[in-house]
Amino acid sequence: MDVGNILVWAIWVGAAIFCLGSAVAVVSFANPFFSALALIANLASLAVLYLLLSAEFVAAAQVLVYAGAVVVMFLFVIAYLGGEADAPWAGGPTWQAVAASVAAGALLLEVVMVIVLAAGDRLTDPADIRGAFGSPGEVGRLFLTDHLLAFEITAVVLLVAAVGGVILGAHSRRAEQDEVALGEPR
Amino acid sequence: MLGPDVAWYLGIAAALFATGTLGVLVRRSPLIVLLSLELMLNGANLALIGFARQFGDMGGQVFALTVMAVAASEVVVGLGLIVAMSRRRVELDVDRMNRLRG
Amino acid sequence: MTTTLLILLPLAGALLVWLVPWSRFWAGSIALLVALVEVGIWVNVLRTFDFGGELQHDQRFVWFSDLNVTYHVGLYGFSLWLVGLTVVVMAAAIAYAFWAGRDRARAYFGLMLFLTGAVVGVFAAQDLIVFYAAFEAMLIPLYVLVGVWGGPNRRAATLKFVIYTIAGSLLMLAAIVVYGVEQGTFNLVDAGTSASPWLFLGFLVAFAVKAPLFPLHGWLPDAYRQAPPEVAAVLSGLVSKAAVYGLIRIVLAKFPEPAQDFLVPVLVLAAAGLVYGSLVAFRAPDLRGVVAYSSLGQMSLITMGVFALNGAGLNGAILHSLAHGLVSTTLFLLAGAIERRTSTGEFALLGGMARGRPALATLLLATGVIALAVPGSASFAGEFLILSGVFDHGWAWSAIGAGAIVLAAMYMLRLISGVLHERPGSAVPDAALDLRPGELAVLVPLVACLLALSAWPAAVTDRSFTGAATEVVRDFAEFPR
Amino acid sequence: MAVGAWICLLAPLAGALLITLAGTRISRRAAGLVSTLSVAVAFGGALTAFFALLGRGAEKRAESTTAWTWLSAGEFQAGLTLLVDPLSVLMALIVSGVGTLIVAYSIGYMHGAVEERRYFAYMALFVFSMLLLVLGGNFLLLLAGWGLVALSSYLLIGFEHERPSAVAAAKKAFVMNAFGDAAFALALFVLIFRTGTLDFGGAFAALDDMSSTAVNLVALGLLAGAVAKSAQIPLHTWLPDAMEGPTPVSALIHAATMVTAGVYLIVRAHPVFEAAPAISGLAAGLGAVTLLAAGLIALVQTDIKRVIAYSTMSQIGYMFLAAGIGAYASAMFHLMTHAFFKALLFLAAGIVIHALVGQQDMRQMGGLGRYMPMTRIAFWIGALALAAIPPFSGFFSKDSILASALAEGGYGVALLVAGLVGTFLTAVYTFRMLFLVFGGEPSPFVREHYHAHGGKEGPFSMTAPVATLGVLAVIGGWIQVAGLWHPLSDFLDPITIVDREHLSLMEPTLTQDLVVAAISLALSLAGIALAWLLWSARRARVPEAAAARRTLEQRLYFDWLYDRVFYAPAVAVANAWRRYVEDPVIGGSIDGIAGGARGLGGRVGQAQTGLLRTYALAIALGAALLTLVFLSAR
């Protein structure tokens, strides 16, 4: 086991702990604002893992697009709404919480089991990869050849979402105006 | 490949997915529910990228990229809805949204 | 072609009545006209029918080919008689409704015509899917006719009736699917026989509910009590006979072995229903209750005839189907006439209606005594054949059947006396009129049909299972010897 | 000959239909005339056939004529067939002849009653039914007529349908007859099953191929039918109640014709009974028992018509006795004479009742002879005939029966003893009635209520038939004297000839005849004397014997027994089924299932909390479960 390997292991362990810890934080914080911040941390740690998996472009996109844009949008909204806190684990375990834990635990166990079953078999020996693997150029090439349709449709989905967002936003504006017009106290 | 096998990454992916699931199932704030959904998608993404590395096939990475876009789209619509509801002074608690039931 | 015409003409009439905004009078007139034309067509078919020949007036084309489903209709001797019963009973029911006047006449008469087409479809069907379609299509108008124009408890009664009967026929659908897929065709003429007891039971249960057979008659009393009289007439007189056709055309023809295997259980149920229905009829507190439960008894008897599995039983079943159809139609229409005059059917409130109302008394009496199968009547002829047929399987069946004749006498006489005799009941106003010409015009022909049938029952029994029809029930066409 | 038979059959039917359809368009009197005329035409038809038969040899005296096949199933065919042979013609003559007289009598008797037209239509219908019964050429038609006479009997007993007792009696009569019909039908099922035919000839010819059990069953069924129709023990309780009907109805149906149909049936089906000697013996035994029981009960009856009714039962008992021992001609002979004198008695009683405004209780009567001498004569003739005093008709016929019983020997002797005791009883109750009604001083009731019909005892339409019957009751017996001459037996030969060699003896010797005649005459006279002592001269007191009297007044508890054993349980079972099975189980099961389904639906609805967390949870759990199953199924 060479140094590089140990280093990578170390990075992996750190990223993994950070990733899982932040994930738990996301679902545990009472205040959505902190949750969103935790998600940023989570996404960042994921980006590290992506890098370890030779997915440079995806890692970059993760940081720029996801953490930089999506979560920031979250933060804006939370700030705008003044996110109300709720205590997730307060009031003792409800049957819903118990069942949820069971479900999540079962899913985790099953997937882990599947992975373990495959781990000794097909997941031991990763393919050799060329240098271009995970590079923006390669991603771009795929988007224009093999996955052209996916690429185009991603654009369409974003467009639809944008239109939807606009409509919903307009909605809420109108609703607010109506209420102001009606003179109701805010 | 340096570092742990892909299987270890997949373990993280599964844990992320499960954590996200738990978040969706127990949290009452719709914002945190949305965040938990992001966790789930990211778990899937990590799995996709891990497999992509395993097979040396970039398809998984491309998939992950599109998933990001999709996640963003969902967030846009979701946040739009939440804002619209809060403007109508609906308490932001998914447990209060039970007018429709039965 | 003529068969198709018999099916389509009333359907077309129904559309005509529904779509054009006729007045109440014209809607009724058109419906009646169509019904009478049906009778005319049928008479013409009867005149030219070759009873020794093949399946007649049949028409066949492919409906959908991959499962070999065909539109195939045609008439055997016994179907012809059942179709005849249909056109006559429906004409009477429509005429009565026309006379009595029903709200929302267009809808009403359209439904009645639709019903006519569906019932003819059942009796002419030579394909399982056509049969099933018509069998169910029959229920839709009935459901509405009872549910909208019925008595005060009509909603519960109709839901019960329709759900019960459709639940039964859904089992048949399952059986049809399995049978048809296994046979590779759904055409009754092409399909062979099957030895599967489960399929047999699927069909049997459907028909047992429809007939009804004890203990599957839970829908019967309410439906018969709540329906408008002419609809109750159609229900008990006509719709129940769909079960008879089904039993003969499908159960016996296609499942000869299970029919023999299940002979005893079926006969036990039929005998139980016969005794049970007759006894309950004997204590029923109202006019319609008696007729309803007597229908249970009589249908059980007919089932007995079918499951006599021989020529006598089958012929008797058809003959008794006709007789019972006419009898119970007439009785329900009479019940309607009585209820119009007294607003009740309770025996406790009725009585003494014979005095000064000779037409009512005569018709009720005549129908009543035919209903109790007085020897010499058409019902007697039918019962006689049925019981002589079922004697094949042991004297006890015939003995029970004969005993039920005594019970029939008891409840029918109770009905007759309860309405006609002794002191006038508290609900019978002195001013209650005798039957009006309109009612007579409906009832007298029905009774005349009954008398004609009584004078010559062999007209039916000589012409039911001859020619190709013998092939249909070839395992059971023998007279017991 | 066939034409005569058809006219005979159809004329009354036409009359009935005509009256029914004409409704109020014809007058009441016209209805009566139409009815009488139609029955008279039937008599004419029967006469035609009769004379046609007379000219033929014994072997050619049966002719059948088929209009169309009435009922069929495959090979089995039963035609609408009339059989014209001496037996049926004799019966047709009696039915239509006596019928004509009685319907004519009714014109006077029913005058002023409500719904007279209906009455005459029913009467014509009855005659038609009875003629169908006797002329029918196969068992099925016989059964059809059998049922139709029960129907007309029902209609006529319940003619005064506003009287609950009349309605109840009518129903009772019909239902008990239905028992008989059912038994009859069962016998026919056996016949069909074994022989495939119901034609008399065909069925009888096939008897040899049948097992003795089957034959016995057939005979038993037929006997049960006959017993019900002829009001023999144990199916006799309807007949006394049937006296609720108008008196002419009692005369025609419940005395002269319908109730004797059982005898006709046995005679008609004699090959069956000959092949089943045990059942024949049973028939004879039942006849003997009935004639004794009815005679005893008649002793204590107070209703004039009921006395005659019990006497009818008793006399039919004689006929059964005769038929049971194979003395068919004697049975038919007695049937004929009985029709005459019993109709006479009923009609005379009818005149009495008519004159007393419907009063039937003999205790209220007395001394009527003073007011109604002619009626008294008629009654005397009838009574003497009934009591078998020569030269009245009853003597000859009853004597031939008793002589045949003696000739039978063994079992026959026992029957003979019963018959002789019966003779005594007959004389007693007959003359008890006669003395109570006509003897002595007029009772207060009679003085108060008697009203003469325009100075006469009755209208011509009533008196003329009574007179005619009176003559017949006197001379009707002379056509046959047992052991001396027997034109009736000869005429009936084709019926009785078939198996003559099988019969032990059906024609008694002159010696036997004379012996029996002497004994029975003595007993009759003794009976008359006793009656005279007790009820006319009142020299002796009627013995108290309270228990016996009550037993007799309760009609040997048959009604009570049937009520407890049959009717009450049936009602109880029916009520119980209605209450505990029909409503809760059969009807309730549907509601229960529906309610259960709705309840389940409500539970499903509760799971639908409206909380999206629940929904997501369902998805998660579902996915986890699916995965688990897939992985474990691997």
Place this chain on the structure above:
Amino acid sequence: MRTPDLDWLALSPTLWLLGASCVALLAAVFLPRGTRRAGGAVVCGAGFAGALALAAILYVDADAARTVVADTFARDRFAALAALIVCGTGLLTVLLAWNERLGRGEFGGEFFSLLAAAGAGMVFIVGANDLMTIFLGLEWFSISLYVLCAVGGDRLPSLEASLKYLVVGSFGSAVLLFGFALVYGATGELELTAIGQALGEGEAMGLAGLAFVLAGFAFKASAAPFHMWTPDVYEGAPTSVTAFMSAATKTVALAVALRVLVTAFPEQTELWTAAAAALAVASLAIGNLAALVQRGVKRMLAYSSVSHAGFMLIGVVAASELGGRALLYYLIPYSAMSVGAFAVVAARERELGREVTIDDLRGMLWERPLLGVSMWTFMIGFAGLPLTGGFIGKFYVFSAAHEAGWTWLVIVGVAATAVSLYYYLRVVLALWTTPELRVAPVGGSPPREAALQTAVAACLAVTVGSFFAVQPLIDLAQRAADQLPF
């Protein structure tokens, strides 16, 4: 660089609808205020009509199935027929939505734009042939539908429904996605046929993926127990959107599920048929039982749609050409009945200005004979009674199930039908019953809507017509289903 072979005809219905969506969006912005809605509707209608025509051409042309655009899209009749059904549904929905009260009416243009977009997504996904395009197509139409649900903006239930749909839908998508990831992990392939070839029978990861995928599709098809969003969303969404969802989403979900299962999981047929059978039974039981106690018509119809998912899954269970045929045939009358029934509800809703309960339908037959008779027919069709295509549909799926050896499913289906009669017939009877107390419509009786009535009449024609014209429809379905690799 290898350029993928773009088959324009195969993509044309999608593109045409997408174009219509954009034009409608532009119309919503640039047309004068008063005409935006009408303009949007016309454009959207033209979009669906054009796509319908193009799909028909594609159907005729695609006599041999092949994949295009680098194997990411299937050019076959199966996709074309499903697209035809979706487009027909869309066209009817446009008519139905013509007068839909959306918010204060200011979003007409956008509404129709989104409707066209959703339609485009659906038309696309039925042809999608790899995991990525399937996932994207799914999100495409789902996101459109989330927004469409919310458009009835002044109604809180709409927002609630929309948020529920969004959250639960995204959750379902995430599950599906994770399943896709596992399948990808098991094979290293994204294309369906390749997956089918690469995936070994007992491969644990593949099986787990299959389970997740099944759950995801069952969610979209609203099969129990993944159905729970259905009643709430159906009730809360604007009725025209509900109509579209109930018919089109189900069509798409089942068609795609069938394609994925048959193409990608041929080795696991035994497992997924059993699972589908379980889902079918659960759907039949839960859908029917819950529908029994509903008062609101939309909610009742939602549960009925759950139960119909069960019936159609029986066709999937058969996993045979006959089963595919049965499914495709069933979808035709089902879509018509579903859209038609919701259209009638919409008509009543617009009269009353509130949610429609079953009692509110009283007397409809007399007041609105066309709508009344149609609703009557739809209910009878849902119940699977003859003279409607619903009967033939059930008959076909049952036949397919029996042929494939699933006879007990036939019994279950039959029993479920019996239960369903209770609530369908309640509606039928209500239609005939004259109301004791006539509820005065808010602001007087609104004008009769020609567009809506046309839609209803068309649905009626399809419902009844599909009973009589079985052969041509079955031929269509047969040629389509035969192109799947059963």
